């Protein structure tokens with residue numbers, strides 16, 4: 096019968112244990128110095144050697160040589176490995192919550208060992224015991240007979256009652272390093288004459304997340320699956336993962352703003368059974384490599400290393416949400432689209448088109464103030480720049496690179512807040528909330544997807560027939576979104592039928608304003624409606640500047656003043 100590689104190569108003495116040096120050294124010394132405790136608790140991730148070491152320790156403390164290992168020669172070593180040995184007892188608390196076994200343990204614990212010096216109870220997954228079983232165990236731990244040793248192993252020490260933990264000497268088992276794992280796999284492969292490259296072994300190690308058992312299990316699966324030699328492709332096929340080169344390709348697509356291709360890559364992988372959460376982890380590792388490489392060698396295969404850093408930060412930030420959401424595919428797609436959209440608009444389109452149109456714009460610029468009909472053409476140029484506004488009645492768009500600090504935007508937001516409070520209506524708010532759901536239809540829209548997403552991310556606070564107040568947690572998000580104020584207006588009015596002027600504030604500002612509103616209500620003070628001025632950017636009139644950004648402001652700035 097085939098014996099699994101894991102069983103076959105399970106460590107049989109302390110020398111064969113990989114990656115738990117501190118634990119092994121301490122346990123060996125305790126045997127050598129004859130300082131053996133009555134109860135031990137081994138905790139750490141699954142598959143890192145807790146049960147294997149417990150078994151080795153149980154045999155070592157019974158070896159007559161007492162040198163901290165198993166001699167495999169003395170009568171005790173011979174007995175402790177035999178099937179008839181009744182003095183080393185393994186209990187799997189996960190199998191039946193251990194009530195019967197713990198009860199039996201309590202009944203028999205006082206009986207002296209039949210052959211060995213110590214009777215050792217190994218209780219695996221001890222956190223799974225029921226309360227009754229814990230109580231029974233506690234009674235035994237309180238007054239253990241001198242010939243009994245307990246080794247409790249768990250992946251979840253938090254779930255073990257403190258009264259139990261405090262009676263044990265505790266050992267924390269760490270995840271095993273990729274290097275240690277791959278070296279151990281190499282030993283096994285050599286012994287079994289399995290052909291495989293170091294690259295694949297390292298990949299198995301990375302994939303096993305520090306668990307030796309999982310890594311050997313995977314090697315076993317690959318060995319069964321492959322013909323002459325285990326290749327990287329076999330690994331990729333069997334584990335349904337995405338290759339590094341495909342990940343790099345994806346990062347390139349994101350970098351270049353290829354929204355359709357990014358979206359369909361994620362879709363395809365998802366339909367092929369790829370674990371997208373694992374994929375995100377791999378992308379992060381890959382991005383990290385890219386960032387390190389670019390910073391070290393001062394060159395980057397992508398358009399901008401800062402963009403790659405931003406992408407890595409974004410994925411890192413969203414990882415928790417991705418893990419807990421029910422449809423990671425959609426979440427991930429939106430995340431990438433959002434990233435590309437904002438980046439594309441902020442950097443590429445405005446810079447590229449601005450430089451393309453520079454000459455043309457300069458001519459227009461000279462003629463400004465002359466003819467009002469120019470307005471129409473300028474609007475057209477603006478549409479190109481933003482690339483997001485459709486036909487008709489478009490409110491003048493503020494150039495993305497305009498400095499909102501350099502405008503009367505704060506004044507306008509304050510007036511809008513005031514005006515919303517002046518005519519606040521609960522029904523309006525409820526209707527708006529209902530209408531906002533329609534934004535979900537546009538999250539994949541090439542042009543307005545990121546606006547829809549941003550609006551969906553907001554909290555609707557108060558509404559009137561003419562105004563709406565939304566808020567975001569972070570001030571930086573508020574400032575960013577304020578630069579898209581007119582585009583939001585367009586999406587709200589043209590797509591979901593909300594014809595209102597928007598005030599965007601931070602949660603903090605909102606809380607202050609709300610308090611003020613409530614205080615005023617109590618004191619019977621009223622908000623009175625104020626006419627709002629036009630949004631004005633203070634433009635520096637300087638044609639000779641070489642800076643593309645300020646150029647663009649002076650070129651397009653006048654548009655917002657028209658009307």
Ligand SMILES: [Zn+2]
Nearest residue numbers: 158166169172
């Ligand atoms: Zn021995």
